[in-house]
Amino acid sequence: GMVRKPAAFISTISDERGAELMYSGVKISEVFESEMGIGGVISLLWFKRTLPSFCTKFIEMALMLTADHGPAVSGAMNTIITSRAGKDLISSLVSGLLTIGDRFGGALDNAAREFSSAYDRGLTPREYVDQMRKANKLIPGIGHKIKSVSNPDFRVQVVKEFVLKNFPSHKMLDYALAVEKVTTAKKDTLILNVDGCLAVCFVDILRNSGAFNAEEADEYLRIGVLNGIFTLGRSIGFIGHHLDQKRLRAGLYRHPSDDFHIDMPQRILANYKK
Ligand code: ACO
Numbered sequence: 048g049m050v051r052k053p054a055a056f057i058s059t060i061s062d063e064r065g066a067e068l069m070y071s072g073v074k075i076s077e078v079f080e081s082e083m084g085i086g087g088v089i090s091l092l093w094f095k096r097t098l099p100s101f102c103t104k105f106i107e108m109a110l111m112l113t114a115d116h117g118p119a120v121s122g123a124m125n126t127i128i129t130s131r132a133g134k135d136l137i138s139s140l141v142s143g144l145l146t147i148g149d150r151f152g153g154a155l156d157n158a159a160r161e162f163s164s165a166y167d168r169g170l171t172p173r174e175y176v177d178q179m180r181k182a183n184k185l186i187p188g189i190g191h192k193i194k195s196v197s198n199p200d201f202r203v204q205v206v207k208e209f210v211l212k213n214f215p216s217h218k219m220l221d222y223a224l225a226v227e228k229v230t231t232a233k234k235d236t237l238i239l240n241v242d243g244c245l246a247v248c249f250v251d252i253l254r255n256s257g258a259f260n261a262e263e264a265d266e267y268l269r270i271g272v273l274n275g276i277f278t279l280g281r282s283i284g285f286i287g288h289h290l291d292q293k294r295l296r297a298g299l300y301r302h303p304s305d306d307f308h309i310d311m312p313q314r315i316l317a318n319y320k321k
């Protein structure tokens with residue numbers, strides 16, 4: 048018979064070769080018939096399964112509430128400045144996305160790993176906080192530049208209320224809230240932030256909802272999937288900021304010089320004389 052050449056790539060999430068496009072074995076017509084929404088599509092393409100509706104609703108909620116947080120955050124500023132430098136949508140978007148990381152918006156995967164590891168090691172919230180301080184590490188998912196106990200982040204409120212009401216188990220959220228009690232006692236701004244809150248709730252989906260087995264949950268924590276949620280959500284806002292600047296016909300931005308403290312070393316030119 049025919050000898051098939053060995054495949055250079057393996058792909059397991061979608062197939063466009065048949066009469067109908069399929070996401071993880073589900074026909075695109077069924078995707079719409081079932082009204083699974085974008086949460087359902089993410090379940091199929093990221094997790095290769097259909098997730099219960101409290102999970103898909105949670106995913107959609109996460110995308111909606113991370114969609115934007117004003118023009119002043121690192122990523123939006125990058126997008127706006129790039130857009131005002133006359134660049135196109137993709138360049139402006141990517142410029143914003145490149146700021147997402149450990150400090151801004153990209154703390155989810157590490158928050159998920161660190162909180163669940165602390166929980167698994169049986170550390171009390173105080174022991175966890177002390178251990179991280181001794182290791183000279185910031186706790187991912189804790190802290191905010193402007194939000195605090197006295198100026199709470201309403202997004203985090205909304206997530207907590209939904210999860211407490213709809214999740215079969217929220218052990219990891221409870222643990223993170225107990226950690227927040229310890230950190231906010233030290234400093235008002237050391238709240239469980241939106242990255243941290245979404246991350247621990249996702250750990251509750253991975254580990255405590257019955258939708259994944261233990262190995263699968265560990266595997267997703269290892270490969271890191273949760274920063275994708277913030278990245279996807281905030282892309283909505285970054286694209287919005289780009290369009291906004293184009294609509295406003297905003298010109299090239301140059302930051303006011305008096306906003307820089309310039310402290311340049313005095314070079315000795317003598318060394319360079321011929
Ligand atoms: N864990 C432990 N201590 C912390 C943490 C933390 N995550 N964050 C700040 N602190 C401490 C600092 O060590 C510092 O202590 P000190 O006064 O004794 O020196 C104090 O709190 C203030 O620290 P700053 O760096 O000034 O805090 P800032 O408000 O500038 O930082 C930030 C905010 C960047 C979010 C910071 O808290 C952090 O890096 N957190 C961890 C990463 C994270 O979760 N990022 C996501 C934020 S949410 C989002 O971007 C959508």
Ligand code: LMR
Nearest residue numbers: 115116120152192193241
């Ligand atoms: C955000 O969602 O971008 C923020 O929580 C970060 C910030 O400083 O507002």
